[in-house]
Amino acid sequence: xxxxxxxxxxxxxxxxxxxxxxxxxxxxxxxxxxxxxxxxxxxxxxxxxxxxxxxxxxxxxxxxxxxxxxxxxxxxxxxxxxxxxxxxxxxxxxxxxxxxxxxxxxxxxxxxxxxxxxxxxxxxxxxxxxxxxxxxxxxxxxxxxxxxxxxxxxxxxxxxxxxxxxx
Numbered sequence: 001x002x003x004x005x006x007x008x009x010x011x012x013x014x015x016x017x018x019x020x021x022x023x024x025x026x027x028x029x030x031x032x033x034x035x036x037x038x039x040x041x042x043x044x045x046x047x048x049x050x051x052x053x054x055x056x057x058x059x060x061x062x063x064x065x066x067x068x069x070x071x072x073x074x075x076x077x078x079x080x081x082x083x084x085x086x087x088x089x090x091x092x093x094x095x096x097x098x099x100x101x102x103x104x105x106x107x108x109x110x111x112x113x114x115x116x117x118x119x120x121x122x123x124x125x126x127x128x129x130x131x132x133x134x135x136x137x138x139x140x141x142x143x144x145x146x147x148x149x150x151x152x153x154x155x156x157x158x159x160x161x162x163x164x165x166x167x
Contacts, residue, residue: 029058087154
């Protein structure tokens, strides 16, 4: 049986765009928080005085900086990672989390359910197995076509494992 192996890591260009976006939000948040001299009304429902508005703006700054740091880590991980998704005769192996080093190994015979979760243009293969659950993100694979191939190959191998277990 063929043993497909695909790179499984963050896409550098996508993460770099996120770094730029959240970095710009951080700069804006810092500038607004340090120069704030008025209150804030959010959609006519929430009214904040000058002090609370400044706290809110500092919160935006801190959140943007945190996301920028995560994005930078993802860029570094995308440039240096050698992680891959591997499907051998009896198991599939891939990183449990895109930025982490923990590799999850799932036997095809242990998979009880699989479904594709789609949010806008992002797809994830959700896998439930005897030891828990895991997901394979389309964005972590080299292309949508490879994601489709992984889904199809995994479905075939799970079906074969179920069929073999029945005999």
